[in-house]
Amino acid sequence: MAPPPGFNAGNGVTAPSRSAIIGGSATGHHLLDIEGYSHIKNHLPTGQCIKSRPFTVGAGGTSWRILYYPNGDQPDVSEFISVFLDLDLDQAVAEPVEAQAKFSLLDQTGEPVPSHSQMTKMHTYLCTGDDGGFGYRDFINRAWLEDSGHLKNDRFTIRCDVFVPMELRTEDRAVDPVFVTVPPYDLHLHLERLLAAKTGADVTFEAGGETFRAHRCILAARSPVFEAELFGQMKESEDTTAIRVDDMEADVFRAWFHVHG
Known part of the structure; x- marks a missing residue:
């Protein structure tokens, strides 16, 4: 049986049309x-x-x-x-x-x-x-x-x-184009504010004698190593257990942390 007029076999949706x-x-x-x-x-x-x-x-x-x-x-x-x-x-x-x-x-x-x-x-x-x-x-x-x-x-x-x-x-009329407003790319600013405020932080690091609170989901998304550590075999560890980072000064870890955390 032939498809109905205007049917698009690709996705079932035809382009809009207009007349007056x-x-x-x-x-x-x-x-x-x-x-x-x-x-x-x-x-x-x-x-x-x-x-x-x-x-x-x-x-x-x-x-x-x-x-x-x-x-x-x-x-x-x-x-x-x-x-x-x-x-x-x-x-x-x-x-x-x-x-x-x-x-x-x-x-x-x-x-x-x-x-x-x-x-x-x-x-x-x-x-x-x-x-x-x-x-x-x-x-x-x-x-x-x-x-x-x-x-x-x-x-x-x-x-x-x-x-x-x-x-x-x-007469035929052109269909007005639909314009979508793309929001500015400022996700990194939102994540930076989230990190600074410590809102919802659920994991703690110790490095160079200082502690750093962070969000495990963001770390896992940014680093396969953290994904394995935070959601792999060590997942059973308590959330309150601090992860020790040896052989790294606090300032170095802080700089690295702001890039990845």
Whole structure:
């Protein structure tokens, strides 16, 4: 029977892998300055609009325009300014485009006015131009605007943010390497402190009239002679019995002891 996919016959473990599902949207914004507000209002009756210059947002440089109705797009909203986002039909559009738009009235510092900042739902814009755009019929009440400080020198600004969803895609990703921090090599310092403190010392040496306390396990690991002496045939001797080292001065043994003990 064939092994399952990804099985490594060597050790049964495969290298980790990673991928991503990526979404998001292309975004951009356009600032529409209304200069000569009063003249535009008096020149265009209800139901008539003027279009902004085209601007691009989205894959393939999709072109858009803002439709500005100074007296509303219909008689029931004639006291309001209506704004809509629409595809720029002067540019060939092969298929419908989904997008969201956020319209914001800007104050004199260029910041959106919270009470007049609104986000549309996702809308499918037809390439035939039959839908007439999508936005807000009652975006700004003209009387309110004219009494506010946002209209200055017969001028104000509308910002339009456009969000066009990008096609979902997948892609491979590299797995982040695992870094292991190697501790510094300072075992000898720990052993030296252990020897100096005599903590857990379990064997005693006598040399040159002095006694030296040490750790038999460390000595056995460092010297085959001590391993045989401490854990071999002499193991039965009492731990308290001192091991005599003849023919060696205390200073010499101490120096040797610090190398091996």
